């Protein structure tokens with residue numbers, strides 16, 4: 407199946423089974439804003455718990471906070487967001503559609519890559535085992551031609567972005583590359599303008615007027631302005647980290663690809679404060695630690711790659727993304743940045759207050775350097791859903807849709823099903839559920855045939871189902887069915903908790919990280 411079709415199916419599956427709904431749907435929706443349904447909220451909470459516990463429980467020197475969304479507006483001046491949190495936008499005059507100029511150019515670079523890959527795939531098919539890809543790439547005339555165009559474009563684009571960005575040059579690249587609007591098919595482009603991504607609102611209603619405040623575009627600044635409060639009250643010693651999960655808001659110009667790019671989303675960020683000079687060592691360590699966290703979910707190591715940044719933000723001295731293979735290619739899920747002492751120094755400058763750390767080991771004060779790990783909950787959610795979504799043909803020719811979610815993240819861990827709705831089976835099923843519900847999330851289901859009930863549970867990713875039948879009333883055993891293997895075994899009710907609890911717990915997942 408084409409990857410685009412897989413993605414469309416995934417989006418409708420998310421809606422059909424209560425994972426994600428378009429926001430304000432009965433009013434025709436609100437662009438790039440989504441609501442999580444009864445299943446979605448459970449999966450999302452489990453993702454957040456997995457992240458939070460991996461930070462705060464597994465590291466003695468990391469603590470959490472929950473800072474407010476509203477902050478003093480000068481914070482965003484100090485952080486550079488008021489002046490520089492911009493995207494270059496361009497409009498097509500015919501379709502009236504708005505695009506990010508940088509994204510149009512990056513898509514064009516990707517098109518050259520696609521052309522090259524197609525040539526390689528064609529040749530690989532033609533020559534079979536004798537095919538030498540490296541040689542083909544370095545000698546084939548058509549590949550070399552595409553590669554040269556791609557490299558020249560990449561170089562020109564990087565220069566334009568590094569120069570401010572140079573908005574005229576970005577537009578000129580779009581014209582020279584003859585990039586057309588995908589809707590109107592024309593090259594009738596406006597000038598490129600800078601567009602600030604922060605939402606603003608007003609606070610208070612005094613006679614002098616209200617204060618303009620921003621909805622935070624990242625959670626990190628709430629950590630920076632509190633770092634000394636936490637350090638002093640928690641008696642933290644460097645190196646130490648502060649973790650936070652919370653909403654962030656960005657007025658994205660091009661909001662596409664479902665929950666990949668939203669205007670209201672959630673971030674899980676951790677700022678790790680270190681001694682100046684040690685930051686690149688810590689950067690390396692956090693890069694490894696974070697990739698391990700992702701890989702522990704078991705989707706396969708080939709789903710992940712690092713993308714080291716060539717163009718560094720002015721405050722960073724190293725940066726990388728962890729990318730995940732989504733249905734629309736490898737995409738950033740998490741950023742790991744070595745942010746130097748930029749943010750803390752800026753807040754010191756703009757607030758006029760000293761926020762230096764006194765290091766008792768060397769008897770000196772300094773402004774710590776910071777390594778940041780920043781991951782979007784919603785993007786993580788999308789990556790998990792897209793890797794877990796499977797359509798399988800069974801031995802009997804039937805098909806099933808199954809979400810192969812890691813058991814620890816699955817919204818429901820166990821479905822409890824009486825075979826029939828009579829003969830005391832529902833009562834027995836309730837009795838079992840009333841015991842197990844304290845240990846993990848169970849769902850009771852007595853409607854329709856057992857086959858249909860299994861399909862419903864497969865579709866929401868429930869790792870285990872138990873069926874209570876007439877035999878159960880005699881031997882106190884049930885049929886336990888495994889989602890992935892579909893194998894069924896007879897087990898004693900008294901053993902259920904032992905068998906299931908460990909496999910579905912976040913603790914077990916966390917133990918694999920040690």
Ligand code: ATP
Nearest residue numbers: 656666667668671738739740741780781782784785
């Ligand atoms: P992108 O280049 O995709 O816009 P970014 O580099 O601006 O992302 P960061 O500012 O580093 O992203 O934010 C950290 C993380 O927050 C990202 O890796 C992503 O998972 C998430 N994130 C950022 N913007 C959005 C958004 N609009 N919708 C959903 N998640 C987002």
